[in-house]
Amino acid sequence: MKAVIQNEFGDSNVLKYTDVVKPVLGEDEVLIRTAFTSVNFADVKNRTGKKAKGNFPMVLGLDVAGTIEEVGENSSFSKGDRVIAFPKNGSYAEYVVAKDALVYQIPDALSFDIAATFPTVAILSYILIHEIGQVQETDTVVIHSAAGGVGSMLVQLAKLAKVKRIIGVVGNFEKEAYVKELGADVVTTYDTFVETVLNLTDGEGANVIFDSVAGDVTSQSMECLAFYGTLVQFGNSSGRVGHFKTSDVHSSCRNVKGFSLGTTRKHHPERLKPVAEKVCKLFEEDLLKLPIARIFELCDAPKAHDLMESRQYQGKILLKV
Structure with missing residues (x-):
């Protein structure tokens, strides 16, 4: 073959x-x-x-x-x-x-x-939105690399979950129209996303931030994460390690959650079948694209x-x- x-x-x-x-x-x-x-x-x-x-x-x-x-x-x-x-x-x-x-x-x-x-991007995104990030209708969420495969899914799934405000972060504004068409309310770039998030939330920050980039993006995300907020870290497309301090999460009651689809495929594959069935149905009904x-x-x-x-x-x- x-x-x-x-x-x-x-x-x-x-x-x-x-x-x-x-x-x-x-x-x-x-x-x-x-x-x-x-x-x-x-x-x-x-x-x-x-x-x-x-x-x-x-x-x-x-x-x-x-x-x-x-x-x-x-x-x-x-x-x-x-x-x-x-x-x-x-x-x-x-x-x-x-x-x-x-x-x-x-x-x-x-x-x-x-x-x-x-299979990879939608199953991963469904788990990130509903099981790891556990988004609520009252949330402001930030999605890094919003024009990518996983980002595109996260934006749509957040919209289906009736999240209050979806902020997509992209490398350049050429991708703005595409990400807004998917359902993002605001699109910003990596140069200004911290300022944008804080301005839109009256300084409180986002409730959930989805980070697949790592590097400086991780530490910058902590700067605009709300009290009791969740940083979902699931990749390092930048090729660099991200850092945060224990003081970033202690008194602010914030938390960082990690997830890997590869690890889950290897150690807990049974978690994926019910998610795959839901995702297939969403695509069949044209609710996800x-x-x-x-x-x-x-x-x-x-x-x-x-x-x-x-x-x-x-x-x-x-x-x-």
Whole structure:
């Protein structure tokens, strides 16, 4: 079968389209014929060695949408089922293997390209909004990287939760119209977000801040987080460590909560199925949307990575397999 592999860390040129052996499935697993897979920022970090270990040859990719080709002895699925899944060993391939617990059936009305946009970003965002951030209708929330895949989902889910005020933070104002269309009330940039949040809240700050950037953004977020507020930290796209002091949370009664979808997939996969079902329903009913920025052929994975690293896109980047 065809797949995109890498044998070393580096820029997008290390990604090679080649023939590999089709994977073999175990008892509680399924073999999926990939229709589409999404490109996530974690793929870039894995490719460059900032996240992954050097277990070469390596196949990147977190999620797929496709059709089940073969099922293991104890699988609850059947051949021909249309599914989304988190595969075991990457998703930039014609066929992937996934454990039953990380496979979710999708409605017939949901096309594979649309389904491929959301497994990672929407399931993660739903958990962040409802379980970790526990947003309330009276809240002011701040969403960093609001034009990205997860940010786009967080804005829409906050809107569906009838949050009082949604502030989206972006790298430049070229993305303002897009983020407002998703449901943000105010869009600001990293240069001025602290001042903007404090001005809009009469100096009190935001109740919940969603931070996937880290670095200086984390400490700056603490400067505009309200008493009893929550900073939800779930990534470091800046590549830098974020810092806060114990004095930032003690007397102000503020708290910092961390979350990782990868950790949850590994240690508590049972948490994800009910969320996946809810997210599928929201997309089927057209209550959630994630625009497709561009679709590349699998062999053009390097070009997809170049576009992602440029940050000059809105929505989701997909690979057609």
